[in-house]
Amino acid sequence: MPHVVTDSCTACRYTECVALCPVDCFHAAEDRLYIDPEACIDCAACVPVCPVKAIVDAFDLESRADELIALNRQRSRELPVIDSKTAALPTAEARRAALGY
Amino acid sequence: MTTMLAQDATVLGACPHDCPDTCSMLVKVANGKVTGVQGNPAHPFTQGRLCAKTSHYQERVYHPERVLYPMRRSGPKGSGQFERISWDEALATIGERWRAIIKADGPTAILPYSYLGTQGIVNGLTVGDPFFNQLGATISERTFCDSGASTAYVMTVGPTPGMDPESLAHSRFIILWACNLLSTNAHLWPFVDQARKQGAKLVVIDPVKTGTTAMADLHLRPRPGTDGALALAMIHVIIREGLVDRDYVDRHTIGFDELSAHVAQYTPEFAADETGIDAEVIRTLARDYATAQPSAIRIGVAIERSAGGGQLVRAIACLPALVGAWRRPGGGLLQLPLWAFPVRWDRLHRADLATPGTRVINQWKLGAALTGSLPLDPPIRALFVYNSNPLVVAPDQLRLQQGLAREDLFTVVSEQFMTDTARYADLLLPATTQVEQDDLMFSWGHLYLTLNRQAVPPQGEAVSNAELFRRLATVMGFDDPFFQRSDETILRESLDWDAPTMQGISMELLEAQGYARLNLPAADVFAPHAEGGFPTPSGKVEMKASMAAGGNFVLPTFRQGYGELQDGSPVPALPTYQPPRESGIRDAAPGARHPLAMMSPKSHSFLNSSYANHRRQLARESEQRLFMNPVDADARGIRSDDLVRVRNARGSFVAVAKVGDDAMPGVVVAPMGYWIASSRAKATPAALNPTVLGDLGGAPTFSDNAVEVERA
Numbered sequence: 001m002p003h004v005v006t007d008s009c010t011a012c013r014y015t016e017c018v019a020l021c022p023v024d025c026f027h028a029a030e031d032r033l034y035i036d037p038e039a040c041i042d043c044a045a046c047v048p049v050c051p052v053k054a055i056v057d058a059f060d061l062e063s064r065a066d067e068l069i070a071l072n073r074q075r076s077r078e079l080p081v082i083d084s085k086t087a088a089l090p091t092a093e094a095r096r097a098a099l100g101y
Numbered sequence: 102m103t104t105m106l107a108q109d110a111t112v113l114g115a116c117p118h119d120c121p122d123t124c125s126m127l128v129k130v131a132n133g134k135v136t137g138v139q140g141n142p143a144h145p146f147t148q149g150r151l152c153a154k155t156s157h158y159q160e161r162v163y164h165p166e167r168v169l170y171p172m173r174r175s176g177p178k179g180s181g182q183f184e185r186i187s188w189d190e191a192l193a194t195i196g197e198r199w200r201a202i203i204k205a206d207g208p209t210a211i212l213p214y215s216y217l218g219t220q221g222i223v224n225g226l227t228v229g230d231p232f233f234n235q236l237g238a239t240i241s242e243r244t245f246c247d248s249g250a251s252t253a254y255v256m257t258v259g260p261t262p263g264m265d266p267e268s269l270a271h272s273r274f275i276i277l278w279a280c281n282l283l284s285t286n287a288h289l290w291p292f293v294d295q296a297r298k299q300g301a302k303l304v305v306i307d308p309v310k311t312g313t314t315a316m317a318d319l320h321l322r323p324r325p326g327t328d329g330a331l332a333l334a335m336i337h338v339i340i341r342e343g344l345v346d347r348d349y350v351d352r353h354t355i356g357f358d359e360l361s362a363h364v365a366q367y368t369p370e371f372a373a374d375e376t377g378i379d380a381e382v383i384r385t386l387a388r389d390y391a392t393a394q395p396s397a398i399r400i401g402v403a404i405e406r407s408a409g410g411g412q413l414v415r416a417i418a419c420l421p422a423l424v425g426a427w428r429r430p431g432g433g434l435l436q437l438p439l440w441a442f443p444v445r446w447d448r449l450h451r452a453d454l455a456t457p458g459t460r461v462i463n464q465w466k467l468g469a470a471l472t473g474s475l476p477l478d479p480p481i482r483a484l485f486v487y488n489s490n491p492l493v494v495a496p497d498q499l500r501l502q503q504g505l506a507r508e509d510l511f512t513v514v515s516e517q518f519m520t521d522t523a524r525y526a527d528l529l530l531p532a533t534t535q536v537e538q539d540d541l542m543f544s545w546g547h548l549y550l551t552l553n554r555q556a557v558p559p560q561g562e563a564v565s566n567a568e569l570f571r572r573l574a575t576v577m578g579f580d581d582p583f584f585q586r587s588d589e590t591i592l593r594e595s596l597d598w599d600a601p602t603m604q605g606i607s608m609e610l611l612e613a614q615g616y617a618r619l620n621l622p623a624a625d626v627f628a629p630h631a632e633g634g635f636p637t638p639s640g641k642v643e644m645k646a647s648m649a650a651g652g653n654f655v656l657p658t659f660r661q662g663y664g665e666l667q668d669g670s671p672v673p674a675l676p677t678y679q680p681p682r683e684s685g686i687r688d689a690a691p692g693a694r695h696p697l698a699m700m701s702p703k704s705h706s707f708l709n710s711s712y713a714n715h716r717r718q719l720a721r722e723s724e725q726r727l728f729m730n731p732v733d734a735d736a737r738g739i740r741s742d743d744l745v746r747v748r749n750a751r752g753s754f755v756a757v758a759k760v761g762d763d764a765m766p767g768v769v770v771a772p773m774g775y776w777i778a779s780s781r782a783k784a785t786p787a788a789l790n791p792t793v794l795g796d797l798g799g800a801p802t803f804s805d806n807a808v809e810v811e812r813a
Contacts, residue, residue: 001720022150022291023283023312041283041312042153042706042721048139057156059717 001058002037003044004068008054009033011095014088017046017055021083028082029075031089036076037069052101106558108133113141113615115553116155117224117535118708119217119246121546122288124151125616126158128536128556135159135536135557144616146267146547147288153706157717161517162534162560166714168516169561172529178506181524181778188562188572191528196576198511199236199483206479208237209460214467216245218488218711219532221540221553222449222595223588224566229487230661231451232570235579239481240461242660242799245494247437247545249405249800251656253414254436256646256672256797258422259636262441264397264433266547267624270295271431274393276304278417279328280401283312284705286546289399296431302389306331309702309728309770310763321386322765323376325698326407326681326805331383332416333678334372337364338387339423345391346425353633354422356645356675363675375680391424395432403702407805409679411797415646416676422642427630441619442543442550443600450662451583461666463799465792468497471504487515487532487566492522492777493710496790496801499752515569518714521777531563538565541592541611548619550596552611567591649674655799672797679796683807695749695807697733698768701786707774714776725780727756728763728770729810737810744781744813747771749806752788755781755813769810782813 009032017033018026025039026046035055046055058065089095107130114126125141138158142149151158171191176182202210213233219225226243233241269275269292282290297303297316305317306328314320323331339345340361350357369380376383390396398417404410418434426432447453462470462477469475471484484505495501505512505525514526523529536556543550559565564572567588574584586594596603602619610617621627634640638647652669684698703709706718713719727745739745741760746753747769756771764770771786790803 001717020149022148022287022294023316024294039312041287042156043140043150043287044152044156045140045148045150047156057717059720 001065002040002069003035003042003046003055004037004058004072005033005035006054006056006068008052008099011089011091012052012054014051014092015082015085016049016051018082019085020045020049024081024083026082027076027079029079033082034072034075034079037073052096052099106133106555110556112554112556113552114138114536114556115540115542115551115615116151117219117221117540117553118154118711119220120708121286121544122147123220123542123544123546123551124155124288125551126151126155130556133557135162141615143614144549145618146549148291150288152287153718153721154708154712158536160715160717161712162536162557164518164715166518167560168518168523168529168531169563170531171562174527178508178525179502181519183529191530192572192576194528195513195573199577202482202511206482209239210479210482211236211238212462212470212481212484213238213241214464214484214486214491215241215488216243218490219535219566221542222444223540223591224538225488225540227449228566229570230449231454231583232574232579234451234455234661236577237456237459240455240459240661240663242461242463242655244463244465244655244659244794244799244801247402247405248655248659249411249795249798250400250402250414251437252654252798253411254418255656256643256648257415257418257637258434258642260440261629261636262438262548264435264629265430265621265624265627266435266438267292268430268627269293269397269399269435271625272296272395272397273301273431274390274396275301276306276390276398277313278306278398278400279404280399281307281309281311281313281702282399283316285401285703289546302393304386308765308768309700321378321382323378325684325700325768326409327375328404329409329413329416329678330367330372330375331378332413332420333364333367333676334369334383335387335390336360336416336419336423337367338369338384339391340364342388344388345423349425349428350423353630353635354642354644355639356643360419360644360675367678390420394424394426395429396421396424396426397432397435399435403804405795405798405800406803407684408682408795408802410795410800410802412673412677412679419642419644419676422644428628429631430625430628432628433630437545438548439543439545441548441602441621443597443602444543445595445597446658446662449595450657452657452662452664455661455663457665459663461660461663463794464491465496465794465799465801467491467495468500468504469792471507471510472500474500481510483511485513486522487569490520490522490710492520493774493785493787496787496792496803497751498777498784498788515566520710524778530569531561532569533559533563533565537563539588539592548621549616550606550611550619551616644676645674653797659799668799681805682793682802683791684805695809697808697810699747699771699786699789699806699808700768700804701771701773701790704772704774710774710776713774722772725754725756725775725785726759726772727810728759728761730762730764730766730768731760732766733769733810734758734760737812739810739812745810746782746813747786747789747808747810749789749808751791752784753782754784754786754788769808
């Protein structure tokens with residue numbers, strides 16, 4: 001199963017992950033990122049660099065794995081690829097603290 | 102060697118798997134256990150990335166089905182029933198049985214069987230060679246992977262590392278030929294991607310639709326086994342249309358005039374008829390490849406897997422010289438850069454210990470060798486398997502099962518898991534995973550040495566391969582201290598540290614950063630053959646190969662360092678098209694006996710059969726599938742998700758059909774790696790694979806395989 005971006009990205013959008021992705025599988029919305037599950041090769045390079053641990057292997061999700069994959073797939077089709085780092089959202093620090101990181 | 106292991110640490114490791122990428126890994130240890138691994142972000146080639154196989158390596162280490170103790174069979178062969186015994190008892194039993202066999206039939210009645218389940222200078226390809234060469238056992242010819250391509254490559258350009266993989270970033274035109282890069286060589290992709298983003302054109306040649314072909318500007322799908330016609334037609338066009346770099350050819354090649362006359366027959370129309378690719382597309386490909394300099398070709402290990410795979414590589418190896426691609430960084434051919442490493446193969450194999458005249462058995466023939474189908478005197482009485490799972494990777498699965506079931510065959514298997522092969526062992530020995538051992542890795546896909554330090558103690562009573570052979574040497578009374586060398590001694594003695602490529606590299610450096618690039622020019626300026634200097638007999642690219650005069654051969658690297666008793670059958674000196682043997686596929690209509698061509702490529706999440714017993718990887722790969730084109734599926738009344746039986750005269754297996762364009766018409770695709778024990782019909786694609794070898798270097802012909810498919 002591919003890696004997915006979870007809701008922890010919302011209001012953060014740190015984008016450390018996108019520069020590491022070898023296959024440009026991240027897509028950016030205004031508030032967060034998504035992974036195109038068809039493009040992801042499961043190299044896992046993005047996982048440790050996310051400050052809020054928002055990226056997980058769908059295999060490790062206890063529930064809603066299929067739902068999250070479908071969401072990531074659908075939004076990726078609608079949104080542009082992001083392949084270089086941008087500034088985190090202004091709300092990122094507060095959101096990060098709220099998530100406990 | 103006893104290492105002081107920290108309870109909590111990040112240890113520098115290296116991926117042990119049979120892959121060109123040999124990743125530098127950071128192994129996280131907490132309370133004496135591996136809690137996770139990640140790619141080493143500092144490594145310039147692997148860049149912090151791992152893959153779908155290894156990103157959770159700790160799940161392999163602590164897998165509930167690890168073999169942790171020596172075990173003796175307690176049920177029928179193949180039943181998987183074992184009882185725990187001590188190492189002392191296991192070793193004493195091996196010694197006793199082998200001595201009796203040697204006394205009765207001589208040491209060649211013992212056959213070692215191994216490959217690259219674990220890579221590494223200490224525990225990899227050659228770890229058992231000194232022992233078995235000393236023992237006088239039958240020489241094991243291990244032509245599992247790239248041997249055929251290597252013979253062809255060496256005949257043409259010599260054992261050169263070829264172009265620097267990282268220099269692909271500077272290519273203007275890239276052909277990935279028989280290579281699903283994103284699944285099997287993924288860490289090369291960023292360099293290809295960089296070139297693309299700077300305007301390079303990417304062509305992928307592969308009958309199968311893959312993640313890699315989806316990235317290509319042009320995806321060409323030749324009928325399986327016909328690529329030789331395509332390569333030769335490219336040569337034809339390049340010569341006929343005056344696209345040859347005459348200066349480079351004059352100074353750095355031999356045989357051009359003969360080649361020029363020889364390829365007159367290989368017109369684009371001829372190639373179109375063979376491959377199914379339009380003649381005009383072939384012309385354009387040849388022109389673009391010749392004129393967009395520097396141009397690069399990366400060939401995958403799959404390229405050799407049909408009747409004419411060797412001659413195909415001969416033709417491809419001529420192309421960069423014809424167009425002068427070698428002149429600049431980013432130009433040339435990338436096959437197997439392991440030749441860059443100053444490895445002391447003599448110390449690793451110790452072929453000097455082998456008894457002259459000892460017979461050789463090619464490992465693809467194991468089923469035949471164990472069942473009396475090869476004329477063997479003495480027959481094989483004992484089999485020792487390590488670093489390999491032949492029941493899933495070797496052809497002739499049914500016959501191999503019959504052979505392994507022989508009551509009079511004494512089989513020892515060293516393994517991490519109860520594989521399909523391990524089930525047939527009389528004695529099963531527990532093997533360590535990479536985090537439980539030390540090693541130093543060279544690579545066959547980049548130019549870095551990578552150090553692997555032990556992170557945790559061996560699980561249970563598992564031992565490394567190097568330790569296993571130290572113990573066996575003691576049991577067999579080998580008193581040469583060579584057989585008791587420590588891991589540290591092996592890794593230090595097996596490289597030529599004085600070689601120019603090793604200048605500036607020390608163990609201290611490796612300990613500090615985990616890797617070191619060979620002392621070669623940087624990729625943006627490195628053009629190893631800009632001024633020729635090919636390590637062939639003539640020092641030039643041998644379009645007409647002088648080595649062909651000696652007949653067909655396997656590089657000693659793939660046969661325990663042993664050079665005797667080579668095949669020697671005639672080899673054309675000029676690259677010559679040889680059509681597929683089985684996969685003619687001119688008539689894919691049902692009713693023809695075996696009308697479909699089957700390919701069984703590597704799965705994205707398995708490394709051959711490794712990881713096909715892991716829940717995470719199985720969740721991604723699902724169960725055994727068979728990809729079929731709608732044309733062939735409709736003709737047989739097959740729909741997606743139907744169970745289908747795939748069969749030919751050698752065997753059959755059952756799969757879930759997936760109908761779509763992943764497979765081209767006339768071709769079915771069955772990703773390999775799944776285990777027999779968990780398969781639907783107790784068989785996997787290897788049951789159908791032919792045992793016939795390709796034209797050069799003992800290559801298998803698994804992509805040259807005719808089958809039929811029906812609803813199960």
